[in-house]
Amino acid sequence: MGVEALAESLGRNILTTTLGKVVGWGRGNSVWPAQFGLACCAIEMIATATAGVDIGRFGSEAFRASPRQSDLMIVSGRVSQKMAPILRTIYDQMPEPKWVISMGACASTGGIFNNYALLQGVDKIVPVDVYIPGCPPRPEDLLNALMILQERIKAQGILPQQ
Amino acid sequence: MTDTITQGVTVTKTGEKGAFGGELLTVNFGPHHPSTHGVLRLIVDLDGEQVRSLKPVIGYLHTGIEKQMEALRWQQGVTVTDRHDYLSPPINNLAYALAVEKLMGVVVPPRADALRVIMSELTRLSSHLVWMGTSGLELGAMSMLMYCFRERDTILDMNEEISGFRMHTSYIRPGGVMADATPRFLEMLDRFIHDMPGHVDEYENLLTNNPIWRSRTIGIGRLSAEDAKVLGATGPMLRGSGVAWDLRRSIPYSGYENYDFEIATSDMCDCYGRYLVRIKEMREAVKILRQALDRLPDGPVNVDDRKMLPPPREELETSMEAVIHHFKLFTEGYSVPPGDVYVAVESGRGENGCYVVSDGTHKPRRVKFRSASFVNLQALEQMSLNHMIADMVAIIGTADTVLGDCDR
Amino acid sequence: MISEPLIVEQGVSAGDHWVTVGSGSIRDALAELKKDGFTLLVFLTCVDHLADSSRQWPARYELVYELRNLEKPEQIRVRAFIDGDPPHIDSVHDLFPPANWEERETYDMFGIIFNDHPDLSRILMPDDWVGHPLRRDYPVGGEVVEFSEEHETWQTPPEKA
Structure with missing residues (x-):
């Protein structure tokens, strides 16, 4: 094979890109959520994983039971004052980089329960990347939030700014 | 700690x-x-x-629902009742609505009663479907989740058609229901009733004689009839121990006495027995739905009381009185005569009741929810003693506790 | 049924039969009812009548026991009024096992001490919580919502803002 032919065949098979884009692409398309259900929204989260909506199309069907293996926490439901320290611990146990979706009105703001028992928004204890409105949001809303998060992850590169 | x-x-x-x-x-x-x-x-x-x-x-999902209800007006409380047992919202609405109506001495029209029965039974089906899907998943039958949520989505589509909301419908309210059933809803319901028995057969094909399912549930989590009664268990927990107690039959409400259905019981007293009870209940729910749809009476779906329910939209444009009633209702609300009342309804988990105390103002003095999960969970220790820790999963699963219901 | 000397008052509220007994004789009253077939304690709760002017109340806290006879079926509501800080009443957990958690919940939410309860601790709120949320003098809590009447900037006149 001559040098020209070699150069030509390499040109067809080699892409040049930045490492950040490749890592972002990989991370964004394999977001593994922690299997962490709280209240009503958890049922819709389960519905998102079933055949009708199929979160697996976006590479996130692997709900991990252990926070050590997951990089997305979907806070699906209301967070009580008693649950808040546990939620924070689970977040701390997740490896970097990690992201949080606050699913539903209760997780985002306390929703209709403006009272002593509930944390008025999960962003008081963990940083939230995407908020989903709704009580509970439809499964399609969760997919939309996941796609927004994927775009963000892809743009972040190697070292995501937390 | x-x-x-x-x-x-x-x-x-x-x-x-x-x-x-x-x-x-x-x-x-x-x-x-x-x-x-x-x-x-x-x-x-x-x-x-x-x-x-x-x-x-327990208490990790304590939402302060009872305190929140005291801060809301009578008609606002309905939205909160949806969210305490989040797998059966219309049944919670029904308990609250019946309690308020009983205090006020209001009787809803027959069409409203029939629509309430339809929504209750649809909810019972969807609650059992979620239970069966997740319990199947936990015991290794992952396909159950896919099949059960397929039918659940059909029910949620119907919820959306009749009330505009998938899960928390707030459809049943004191004084009647939110709106009349649309023709499309009745059509969807008819198709659903036609298809559903076949789907239940599908579930039974997958589980009832499945050796893994049987070996993980038969003889596991035994609860004798005496223990179940002493521990105050209700719903499929009690009926799975062979006690034919169903509030729809024993203390009928919303015209359940007019429907022909059997109380599902099983003498096996274990996880498998509770599974059989729920399968049977799903079949009976379809039977009730068929009767309710065939005999759906005509007429209004709300009581004709302008002090309790807002006037129809078209009246607002022509009638001064309607505007006044509308304004009064949405600024001040209605008041309920002083007194207290307890109403119990049969949810997918057992007896869900509502104890309401009024002091005559436009907000409740106290609303207490008697939740089936809270009481049934106390039987957990009795059921799981001397079992393997892996069997705990099956026992917790078939007890079917909803923590939102339990912690309120 | 409950024997005559224990009954303080009885009546019907919206179709439900109720009986008021003295707070000291609640165990005797419930034991008699249990013997008569009222074997299921449907629920147990408390009502705080602080500043309730709709009626004259004998005391601030009203304990409500709803019992059911599964054979008939028949229901009866037993009330007992208690005062004090903290208020005390006898536990019925040995007569009706479901009362165990219900009494813990009532203690958690209203601060009512049930004498001889095996494990009277908080059940819904965290162990280190201060106060009893369902008492009427306990605020609903939560956060001030923007544009609501309670919101500070909403109340501040424009010249002071």
Whole structure:
């Protein structure tokens, strides 16, 4: 094979890109959520994983039971004052980089329960990347939030700014 | 204490000797555990792999619903009732609506009663479907989740058609229902009733004679009829122990006495018995739906009381009085005569009741929800003693506790 | 049924039969009812009558026991009024096992001490919580919502803002 032919065949098979884009692409398309259900929204989260909506199309069907293996926490439901320290611990146990979706009105703001028992928004204890409105949001809303998060992850590169 | 919670599953030695020569271990199970159906925490003493004592710890989903209801007006409270047992919202609405109506001495029209029965039975079906899907998943039958949620989505589509909301419908309100059924809803319901028995057959083909399912549920989590009665268990927990107690038959409400259905019971007293009861209940629910749809009476769906329910939209443009009533209702609300009342309805989990105390103002003095999960969970220790820890998953699953209902 | 000397008052509220007994004789009254077939304690709760002017109340806290006879079926509501800080009443957990958690919940939410309860601890709120949320003098809590009447900037006149 001559040098020209070699150069030509390499040109067809080699892409040049930045490492950040490749890592972002990989991370964004394999977001593994922690299997962490709280209240009503958890049922819709389960519905998102079933055949009708199929979160697996976006590479996130692997709900991990252990926070050590997951990089997305979907806070699906209301967070009580008693649950808040546990939620924070689970977040701390997740490896970097990690992201949080606050699913539903209760997780985002306390929703209709403006009272002593509930944390008025999960962003008081963990940083939230995407908020989903709704009580509970439809499964399609969760997919939309996941796609927004994927775009963000892809743009972040190697070292995501937390 | 907090250390053991936050570390997930933590093991400590109690120093006591077990039956097999080893020491008893105290294991913390939950609240973040995939098989506890929410945020239930259990502290289990283990001898080898066998459970020697068990203490449930609840409250991780305490929402302050009862306090919140005291701060809301009577008609606003309906939205809060939806969210306490989030697998059967219309049934919670029904308990609250019946309690308020009983205090006010209001009787709803027959069409409203029939629509309430339809919504209750649809909800019972969807609640059982979620139970069967998730319990199947936990015991290794992953396809159950896919099949059950397929039919559940059909029910949620119907919810959306009739009320505009998938899960928390707030459809049943004091004084009637939110709106009349649309022709499309009745058409969807008819198709659903036609298809559903075939789907239940499908589930039975997958589970009833499945050797894995049978070996993981038969003889597991035994609860005798006496124990179930003493521990106050209701719903499929009680009927799975062979006691034919169903509030729809024993203390009928919303015209349930006019429907022909059987009370599902099983004498097996174990997890499998409770499974059979739920399968039977799904078939009976379809039967009730068919009767309700065929005999759906015509007429209004709300009481004709302008002090309690807003006037129809078209009246607002022509009638001054309608505008005044509308304004009064949405600024001040209506008041309920002083007194207290308790109304119980049969939800998918057992007796869900509502105890309402009024002091004559436009807000309740006290609303107490009697939740089936809260009481049924107390039978958990009785059921799981001397079982393997892996069987706990089946036992928690078939007890079908909803933690939102339990912690309120 | 409950023997005559224990009954303080009885009546019907919206179709439900109720009986008021003295707070000291609640165990005797419930034991008699249990003997008569009222074997299921449907629920147990408390009502705080602080500043309730709709009626004259004998005391601030009203304990409500709803019992059911599964054979008939028949229901009866037993009330007992208690005062004090903290208020005390006898536990019925040995007569009706479901009362165990219900009494813990009532203690958690209203601060009522049930004498001889095996494990009277908080059940819904965290162990280190201060106060009893369902008492009427406990605020609903939560956060001030923007544009609501309670919001500070909403109340501040424009010249002071």
